[in-house]
Amino acid sequence: MSYPRKRFGQHWLRDPQVLHTIVAAARLCPSDRVLEIGPGKGALTQPILEQVQALVAVELDRDLCAALHRRFDPLGNFLLLQGDVLALDLHRLLADFPAFQSPNKIVANIPYNITSPILDLVLGTLDRPRTPSLETVVLLVQKEVGDRVCAAPGSKTFGALSVRCQYLADCEMICAVSPKAFKPPPKVESTVLRLNPRPCPTPAQNPAHLDRLLKVGFGAKRKMLRNNLKSVVPLDRLDAALEQLGIDLTIRAEGVGLQQWIALSDRLSQPQPGGIPDPEYSPTPSP
Template sequence: MPSSRPRKRFAQHWLRSDRALASIVKAADLSPDDRVLEIGPGTGILTRQLLSAARSAIAVEIDRDLCAKLTKKLGDRDNFLLLQGDILELDLEKILPTTPELFHNPNKVVANIPYNITGPILEKLLGTIAAPHSHPYKAIVLLVQKEVALRLRANPGSKHFGALSVRVQYLADCEFVCDVRAKAFYPPPKVDSAVVRLLPREIVTPADNPKQLETLVKVGFSSKRKMLRNNLKALVDRDRLTQLLERLEINPQSRAEDLGVAEWVALSNSLQLAPVNLQS
């Protein structure tokens, strides 16, 4: 059991499974040229392995007490940079250029992230439909809640397919690496987890108006039990939407989760033909 006591307010759960750690490191496929960003290094159990396999590791930790312990443990490593702060607030593109060159432009992310801020972290790492990350990472390996992992890689029509699925799959490919049971952590969380690997890529089917697509997805999934034409009636006339869906060979009675990314893009592009009152 790790000597540091996890803090509930930071949603800390220490991973103590060697098998899970090995799966995470293997999924990252690290080389001596890689510069890795780690979010929430905790006690440093994963950090040590990253430092051994990659050129450098930049760790961002919000807990000041843990930062002191990490500095004591790993502060003598030349390829280790520790930043104390909230990953959602730190501007790495401004901070890292002021550090030694081997910490510039990290190309991979490996992290056991706090589950309560998974969505914002994904947005930080990938960007959004309207504003993709300006310097995409080569690979992002994350330990997340299993429910989130299922949503990230879900197919259209699945009960797990939702707005998060569309937003992430528009920007990246998602691979399921392995399950991680709750007992692999101390203390055990109330849910099981999974390791996923996101591979950012060029957008396969770009939207003509990404901001419009982003809004359509948000509103379209606002009530999953309703048909899409009912959810979107505030943005586009129902009859017109029905005609567009038929033209695109999409069942007019479809719900939001029935449309894949390409169909969402096609719908958004079709709506360029008429004024649509979109609210961000």
């Protein structure tokens, strides 16, 4: 018998209702090709396989792989890869398995300690969105992360992560999940998060520049936005841009919504009067 391993961040989901909710949130259909990250003992794997064309599962724990092979290989639409999903070249590994190539959906109960890189994996970054994009991503995550991803401007949880995720996808929390739904129970509340990646309706002219502004702008959340950004943007130019966009000069970063961040980035990346472009912005404030 395999026991959950702390070093892998393993908390096995056991609640049938939560399992059903996760699978339903993925809106599966017979033509889907799903990537499951960390299948564990296969609690989610079984109901997914019953509804889709193909499922690729990536499991880091070697000791779990033998049982997963025995249980699901006979079904014919299951492929298991052993390794770290953040390190594997899935495109290359799946080249020899045409039926499993280019998953269009991801469903996962992920280790909470790698949530940020998993979000980068499934969405990409502002300047390099994942290509091709996924149709749907359903993740079981720490509630604190779900709150931040879906937060509205002005809330205490709204931050750079909120802006980046909402730039790249429609974000929705499906349901709360109690620690009692897991074995062993984690010390935190969890939530089912659904992401539907799509192009940003009004993309930034320079997404990399927007990303740099977010890093600096949210660098010290208790400060006013202009006090954070003045280390990388001349204060007179910054104040003029904020006033032109109707943004209060005393606002903090969490009070600026996605569209305002995009507009501010576009305004600050325009050439200065006289045709002189702004210098490259640094993600780290100057001393």
